Amino acid sequence: MTAGAAEPGGCLPESGADEPPVSPFLTAPPSAVTARIGELGPARHYARREYVYRQGELSARFHLVVSGRVRIHLHRPDGTERTLAYAEAGATLGEAACVDGRPRHLASVCTQPSTIVSVTRDALLDAARSDPELLLEITRRIAYKQRVMQLHVLIEGLPARERVILLLGHLVEAYGEVALDTTTRLSIRPAVDELALLVGLTRVTMSRELSRLVAEGLVQKEGRSIVVRDLPDLRRRVHAVLA
Structure with missing residues (x-):
C-alpha cells in the first residue's frame, strides 16, 4: 500500500492540506512531526x-x-x-x-x-x-x-457483503486513481487473502463477494487489479452501511 509512503530517496513526507485521506485500515498517517x-x-x-x-x-x-x-x-x-x-x-x-x-x-x-x-x-x-x-x-x-x-x-457485527463494501470505500479513499470522477483504479494490487484478513472473512467468502460486485457492474477485476466502475454507487452503498 502506498498512502503515507516515503518519497523518492526514502525521505518521509510532511502532512499538508492537499494530502489524500488515509484508510482507517492503515495506522495513523504521517504528519509534519x-x-x-x-x-x-x-x-x-x-x-x-x-x-x-x-x-x-x-x-x-x-x-x-x-x-x-x-x-x-x-x-x-x-x-x-x-x-x-x-x-x-x-x-x-x-x-x-x-x-x-x-x-x-x-x-x-x-x-x-x-x-x-x-x-x-x-x-x-x-x-x-x-x-x-x-x-x-x-x-x-x-x-x-x-x-x-x-x-x-x-x-x-456486519454481514460479509457490507464488510466488503466498507473496505472498498476505504481503499478508494486511500488508493483510488480517479478518472472523470466516476471510475477509479486502486493504485495497489492486494491479494484476496489480504483483503479477507482485514475484515475478518475467509478467502472464499471475500472472493465470492467480489465476484458478486463484478456481476453487478460495480467492480471490475483485472488479475489482482481492482477498478471501481461506479464511484457514486459505491459511495451510496458505504453511506447506507454507516447510516
Whole structure:
C-alpha cells in the first residue's frame, strides 16, 4: 500500500492540506512531526516475516516505519489471527505499550523488508521538554488507532457483503486513481487473502463477494487489479452501511 509512503530517496513526507485521506485500515498517517520522531532513535533493517514485537511483550519502546510494510495483528485464544491494520512509511506502532508500560496486546510482523526506527520512552520524554508537539502527535496517533479498533468492532457485527463494501470505500479513499470522477483504479494490487484478513472473512467468502460486485457492474477485476466502475454507487452503498 502506498498512502503515507516515503518519497523518492526514502525521505518521509510532511502532512499538508492537499494530502489524500488515509484508510482507517492503515495506522495513523504521517504528519509534519514525523521526521522529528525519526531522529529520536536508531534505525534497524528487518527482513520479511521478521517480528518487530510480539503480543504479550513488555517494552518501553515504540517504532517508526521509515520504509517497508508491517502487519498489525491479534492472536486470539482459539489460535486464529485477526489482521487489524498495516503500518507503512511514516506510521508508528507500539506507542500505547511504550507509554503505559503494560504488555503489548497486538503483534507486528514485516510483510516486506523494512527499515524501522526504535524510540525509547525516555528519549521521547527528553525531546518533548523542548518540543511538546512530539507528545501531542503520539497522543493523536493513539487516538487514531482507537478509531481503527472501533471500526473493527463495527465490522464484526456486519454481514460479509457490507464488510466488503466498507473496505472498498476505504481503499478508494486511500488508493483510488480517479478518472472523470466516476471510475477509479486502486493504485495497489492486494491479494484476496489480504483483503479477507482485514475484515475478518475467509478467502472464499471475500472472493465470492467480489465476484458478486463484478456481476453487478460495480467492480471490475483485472488479475489482482481492482477498478471501481461506479464511484457514486459505491459511495451510496458505504453511506447506507454507516447510516
